[in-house]
Amino acid sequence: MPTVGLIQSSVSLTASAKLTILAAKERAIENINIAIAGAGRMGKAVAESIEQDSAFGLIGTWRRGGDIEALVGAADVVVDFSMPDGTEVVVEAAVKYKKPLVCGVSGLSDKQMAKLDAAGSQIALVFDRNMSLGIAVLERTVRNAAATLGRDFAVTISETHHVHKKDAPSGTALKLGEAIASSRGESGTGQIQFEVERRGEVPGDHEVVMSSATERLSFTHSVTTRRVFALGALRAAQWLVGQPPGLYSMQDVLFGKR
Numbered sequence: 001m002p003t004v005g006l007i008q009s010s011v012s013l014t015a016s017a018k019l020t021i022l023a024a025k026e027r028a029i030e031n032i033n034i035a036i037a038g039a040g041r042m043g044k045a046v047a048e049s050i051e052q053d054s055a056f057g058l059i060g061t062w063r064r065g066g067d068i069e070a071l072v073g074a075a076d077v078v079v080d081f082s083m084p085d086g087t088e089v090v091v092e093a094a095v096k097y098k099k100p101l102v103c104g105v106s107g108l109s110d111k112q113m114a115k116l117d118a119a120g121s122q123i124a125l126v127f128d129r130n131m132s133l134g135i136a137v138l139e140r141t142v143r144n145a146a147a148t149l150g151r152d153f154a155v156t157i158s159e160t161h162h163v164h165k166k167d168a169p170s171g172t173a174l175k176l177g178e179a180i181a182s183s184r185g186e187s188g189t190g191q192i193q194f195e196v197e198r199r200g201e202v203p204g205d206h207e208v209v210m211s212s213a214t215e216r217l218s219f220t221h222s223v224t225t226r227r228v229f230a231l232g233a234l235r236a237a238q239w240l241v242g243q244p245p246g247l248y249s250m251q252d253v254l255f256g257k258r
């Protein structure tokens, strides 16, 4: 089980009263044992990040044909970077053993998303198609910008990823599009145009352009190493410990529950 430690600071109110208030500044949660689902690029990046951070331990990585129940049963938190059919199996095991789950898999079908949604009534679960802090901030920023600029501004989202990526447009591009569309009262990705490029080993570039007849506003985000997603997933794992059941996103992890 993870241990919860309180980092305390003392604040001297007045010299005469010598009154000291010990305030719990931050809850530092340590010794979180992680089971990873998916032994690909992201699964490996998460394992490497766990190795470099004493706050986490690695229970093991689930590979095709492996015993998911043994891993999930022994973990404090499960981190899933497999593929959509793998996610179905992982969610079932996490619900069965009542374990918090961080799922970063993109390209899930509506049915698979409904399964995650239903799991959120039984376990604490963070699902996000992009675990980076920068994209979480970008999502907030473009949502606010689009709400202010209104529908007179056309929006284009361009993304470039490595040639191995299977889904297109990327989950991140769709998520940014959905945030912008909903801020303008449109459903899904509304009127937003997407441009997709697959090139070399690019870990992930996104550009959002909002343009009218008289001006053009652009926002860009570039990933320099996919480790950023692993670190975000571990931050989400740490945040999940002790959370009540629910389906959360990185917006909740970084900015508090909506």
Ligand SMILES: NC(=O)c1ccc[n+]([C@@H]2O[C@H](COP(=O)([O-])OP(=O)(O)OC[C@H]3O[C@@H](n4cnc5c(N)ncnc54)[C@H](OP(=O)(O)O)[C@@H]3O)[C@@H](O)[C@H]2O)c1
Binding pocket: 037, 038, 039, 040, 041, 042, 043, 062, 063, 064, 065, 081, 082, 083, 084, 085, 086, 087, 103, 104, 105, 106, 107, 128, 129, 130, 131, 132, 171, 226, 229
């Ligand atoms: N949320 C984020 O921030 C973020 C960031 C990067 C990537 N992603 C997403 O994360 C997922 C993984 O990305 P990746 O780059 O690591 O892909 P990858 O290198 O292709 O790795 C996927 C791994 O999952 C395994 N897998 C697939 N289906 C499985 C199943 N049914 N049972 C067991 N294992 C299974 C694969 O095994 P096999 O080789 O045997 O098929 C492979 O080891 C993708 O959906 C990607 O879009 C999300």
